[in-house]
Amino acid sequence: MRWWEPERILGGEVVELARATAADSEARSALVPEAVAAIVERGWFKAWVPREFGGLELDLEAGLRLFEAAGWADGSFGWSVMIGAGGGVFAGLMREATAHAVFDRREAVIAGSGNPRGRAERVPGGFRVNGRWAWASGAPWATTFTANCVVTEGGVPVEGAGGGPLIRAMAFEPGQVRILETWDANGMRGTASHDMEVVEAFVPEERMFSVFEGEPWHPGTVFRVPFVEFAEATTASVLPGIALRLFELVADSVRERTEYGGPRLLAERDDVRARLADALVGVEAGRTLLFDAARETWREAEGGRPGAATLARLSLGANFAASSALRAGGLLAPLGGMGLNQRASEAGRAWRDLMTAGQHGAIRATVLAGRGAELLAG
Numbered sequence: 001m002r003w004w005e006p007e008r009i010l011g012g013e014v015v016e017l018a019r020a021t022a023a024d025s026e027a028r029s030a031l032v033p034e035a036v037a038a039i040v041e042r043g044w045f046k047a048w049v050p051r052e053f054g055g056l057e058l059d060l061e062a063g064l065r066l067f068e069a070a071g072w073a074d075g076s077f078g079w080s081v082m083i084g085a086g087g088g089v090f091a092g093l094m095r096e097a098t099a100h101a102v103f104d105r106r107e108a109v110i111a112g113s114g115n116p117r118g119r120a121e122r123v124p125g126g127f128r129v130n131g132r133w134a135w136a137s138g139a140p141w142a143t144t145f146t147a148n149c150v151v152t153e154g155g156v157p158v159e160g161a162g163g164g165p166l167i168r169a170m171a172f173e174p175g176q177v178r179i180l181e182t183w184d185a186n187g188m189r190g191t192a193s194h195d196m197e198v199v200e201a202f203v204p205e206e207r208m209f210s211v212f213e214g215e216p217w218h219p220g221t222v223f224r225v226p227f228v229e230f231a232e233a234t235t236a237s238v239l240p241g242i243a244l245r246l247f248e249l250v251a252d253s254v255r256e257r258t259e260y261g262g263p264r265l266l267a268e269r270d271d272v273r274a275r276l277a278d279a280l281v282g283v284e285a286g287r288t289l290l291f292d293a294a295r296e297t298w299r300e301a302e303g304g305r306p307g308a309a310t311l312a313r314l315s316l317g318a319n320f321a322a323s324s325a326l327r328a329g330g331l332l333a334p335l336g337g338m339g340l341n342q343r344a345s346e347a348g349r350a351w352r353d354l355m356t357a358g359q360h361g362a363i364r365a366t367v368l369a370g371r372g373a374e375l376l377a378g
Contacts (some may be wrong), residue, residue: 003284004244006069014038018073022349025190029183031080035190036141044070044081045109048088048222053103055088060225060301061294064237068287071241075353076190078238083137083191084109086234090146092216092223094171094209099218102144102171111142111196114211114231116167118149118198122158126204127151129170132180137193139179145172145196148211161213168208176201187349187356224301229311229318233294235362236318240287242354243325243332247280249347250332257337272335279328286317286324293317312371319371322363329354 049055071078087110118131160166216223254266300306
C-alpha cells in the first residue's frame with residue numbers, strides 16, 4: 001500500500017534507466033550519458049524556463065513533484081534534475097539577448113555556485129574574473145557555468161546597496177572553465193559536484209546579472225518567487241523522494257528477514273511495524289506541507305510578489321520536509337540490516353544519498369533561526 005505515484009510523473013522507462021545505471025554513475029562520480037540524455041529529451045533541465053526558450057514553464061508544485069519523483073528513482077539522478085533545472089530561473093534575470101543565447105539550445109543546462117568565491121575586476125566592456133568554487137553539480141554536462149563574484153575596481157571591492165561588497169553573477173562559456181574532479185563524497189556521487197575554476201576569464205557586461213537584486217525582465221510567475229525561498233523548496237523536494245524509496249526497500253527487507261537468533265519475521269514485531277509507520281507518516285507530513293506551501297506561494301506570485309508570511313511558510317515547509325526525510329532515514333537505518341552497508345545495495349545507496357543531501361546549506365536547521373526571528377517580530 002502506498003499513496004505516492006512517482007512512476008506516473010517520470011514514466012517507467014526513466015525509472016528503469018535511472019536505477020539500472022545508478023551503480024555505474026556512482027562509480028564514475030557522474031551520471032552516465034544515457035541518463036543525461038533522458039533528462040534532456042524530456043526537457044527537465046528546462047523545467048522553469050519560459051516556453052519561448054523551449055522550456056516547460058512548470059508551476060512550483062509541479063516542479064517540486066518532478067524532483068521528488070526523480071529522487072525516488074535514484075538520489076543522484078533526482079539531484080541532477082533539480083540542480084540543473086534550478087539555473088533556469090536565471091533566464092528572467094539575465095538580459096533578454098543573453099538569456100536566449102544561454103537557454104535556446106535544447107540541451108541547455110547551467111552548473112555553478114552561489115557562493116561569492118570569485119573576484120570580477122571591472123575592465124573596459126566587462127569584467128576580468130578569477131576564482132574557484134566548490135560543488136558545481138552537473139559540471140561535466142553543463143552548457144553554461146555561472147558563479148557569484150565580488151566586483152572590484154582597481155583591486156578594491158565595490159560597495160553594494162546594503163553597504164557590503166557588490167555581488168554579481170557571471171555567466172561563463174564552458175571553454176573558460178576548468179573542472180577540477182574533486183567530488184568524492186559518500187553519497188550523491190553521481191551528481192559530479194566538482195570544483196570549478198576560472199583564471200583571467202573575460203566576461204562581457206551583458207553576461208553579468210544579479211540573483212538577488214533588481215526586477216526580472218520576463219513576466220513569468222516563477223521569476224516573482226524570491227530566489228532564496230525558491231532554492232530552499234527545490235533543494236528540499238528531492239529528499240522525501242529518496243526517503244520514500246528507502247522506506248520501500250527497507251520494508252521489503254524486513255518482510256523477508258527473521259529476527260536475530262529466532263524464527264520470527266521482523267515484519268511480525270510491533271516495534272518494527274511502529275518504526276516503519278512513524279518514518280512514513282513523517283515523510284508524508286513534510287511533503288504535504290511543502291506542496292501546500294508551494295501552491296499558496298504560486299497563487300500569490302501569479303498576482304505579484306508573494307507575501308512575507310507565505311514565503312516564510314514555504315521556507316519552513318522546505319526545512320520540515322527535509323528534516324522529516326532525514327528523521328525517517330534515522331528510523332529506517334536500524335531496520336536495514338547489514339545490506340545497508342554494502343556499496344552495491346540500492347538501499348545502501350539511498351541511505352548514503354539521503355544523508356549527503358541533508359548537508360546542503362539551504363535546508364540545514366541553521367536556516368530556521370531567521371524564520372523564528374520573523375515569527376517573533378510578528
